Amino acid sequence: MSQSTTRASRAPADWMDRDNDRNRAFRPDLPRVAPDRNIQLMRLRREQMERRLAALRASGRVPRIALYARTVNGQTPARSLTAARGFAESRAWQVGREQEFTDCLSLSTAEDRLGWLQMKQRIASGFIDGIVAITRPDVSPQLSEYEHELDWLAWHGGFVALVHPENVVPQ
Template identity: 40%
Template sequence: MDVERERDAKWSPNKVWVEPDPNARLAALRRDNLQQVVSQVLGKGRAPRVCRYALSVGGHRPSKSLDAATAFAVRNAWQVGGEEQTFTDHHGAPSPELRTGWCLVRKQIRAGYADGVVVTTASVISPHADEYEQELNWFALHCAFVAVIASAAEAGRL
């Protein structure tokens, strides 16, 4: 399909070709998975349990980001874990699967202690669309969700 699209664009240079927004696709993937997991958990008669995750800058605790994650979860009637389900990594850390804090979030999901994670923006997980999508797929595979406080339009990113 992409090859055909490229060929058509080459042979029809006067036609306007609109490329799909990959950020919109990822936001829809995240949103659809979140809705599905939350519905399943509510169907079991309990509130979704979430971890909070943020990046620290200069070794300072990202209190505002973590407080925002807590407030977002409370507004959605989700159960917020305590400090044992609050994870951080240093800003500029490598890809998500190599970060200690993010790996601990995944461990909470795998162990069944949490149904999802709340972050301020998608770029906290990764500023790279392919890495971000890989994480969204991992969460979907493990029947868990990623909740992003700032929507893609507000954040100007994923």
């Protein structure tokens, strides 16, 4: 997969970006299509994750991960947590004991979810490096809140990995 994952860089990432820059400069009359917000956030998440993983590899440390899933009617999301654990283990990431967090699906904002807040606290404290969730809506169904959470995690040295990336719709 060779695609650009840089965010708002001054230097164009590839020939298409350079061509688009020239068209913007010399052909202002052409209609412009705004980039899809979902794709922008997918790139942001992947860039932040790759940057943090590279830093961890450079220091010789294995990423320490927490698993996160949303529940319905208080049921234990065993299948979701198993999928998240399998994802983390397939990448040789360390999932510590008692590093599974769940929140009720009805709690829509991240600030209302105790499990999510506990993981953020552990990232800020340096106990974990990242979070594995199943899908983007598990982090937040609202794009602006999702971006806010990604930025907060990156600012505090964390990242989010998704079992089903933003560009894949689970069936």
